[in-house]
């Protein structure tokens with residue numbers, strides 16, 4: 386097990402921490418990347434108030450699961466119209482942060498297809514220009530604020546691109562649970578389950594280390610305890626704070642391990658069956674727990690810190706937790722027949738994320 390843990394993101398956490406944007410952007414010019422409802426929620430005005438004339442450009446039409454068809458125009462406009470700005474602030478869920486990560490990686494031509502060509506090679510590269518990124522999540526789930534990873538979708542071609550470069554680590558993350566108070570129940574659940582998946586995937590992972598385990602176990606305990614209560618009391622500041630911290634801890638965990646089999650399965654479930662990310666990467670957790678259990682004594686011990694030493698009970702607890710949140714746990718529930726499910730798992734194990742799974746060799 387590697388003993389090295391690295392995370393370069395300066396993180397501000399807590400109620401009211403949005404105000405740190407003012408000091409973090411001092412003497413810089415800034416572009417804001419956010420989601421369509423941010424303006425009606427008053428978030429664009431709050432950022433304008435904090436930044437004043439430093440805010441020189443706003444992109445406010447980020448779509449869920451950023452797709453290359455839409456990103457192309459946004460990217461090329463951004464570099465043509467705001468190429469001189471110093472920083473980008475991503476304010477929103479995983480889609481806003483992932484979109485911003487794509488935008489900050491500049492190509493020589495300013496053309497988006499040049500970036501896609503580089504990503505298609507699957508190798509690291511040094512971009513000719515880039516921007517500093519500050520990530521401000523408005524959901525408790527993505528973890529993208531403390532990782533360099535971004536997923537870009539090409540639904541037309543039924544494929545996805547994974548972006549991660551040294552420059553796509555945010556320089557700073559601001560995790561302010563007050564920004565999450567208006568998130569509706571469905572998104573609260575799906576994003577919370579994304580965080581649960583990040584934490585579990587960091588444990589059944591060949592890249593796990595003692596520090597990622599510490600973050601992951603703590604995140605799982607918090608989410609199992611807190612998410613059902615939060616779903617029943619969406620305006621509770623204490624519970625929003627606990628879930629925000631849990632999602633941040635899960636993000637810290639997988640910032641060092643990447644995700645594994647459940648996420649690898651999720652990509653096909655999202656592309657082929659339109660299942661939202663948080664559900665697509667969590668419905669299979671009881672199944673993947675069963676595939677992970679017994680593969681590695683050290684990994685079992687970490688899982689048993691949360692679930693005890695009986696696999697059947699552990700899976701039943703996880704299944705019951707998901708069902709209690711209204712999430713179905715079988716492939717058939719999503720219209721995927723058994724043969725297709727088996728093929729999907731086999732193919733997911735061969736994917737980049739699937740290979741991080743501790744059972745990838747033997748499964």
Ligand SMILES: [Fe+2]
Pocket residue numbers: 527579582583648662666
């Ligand atoms: Fe995820």
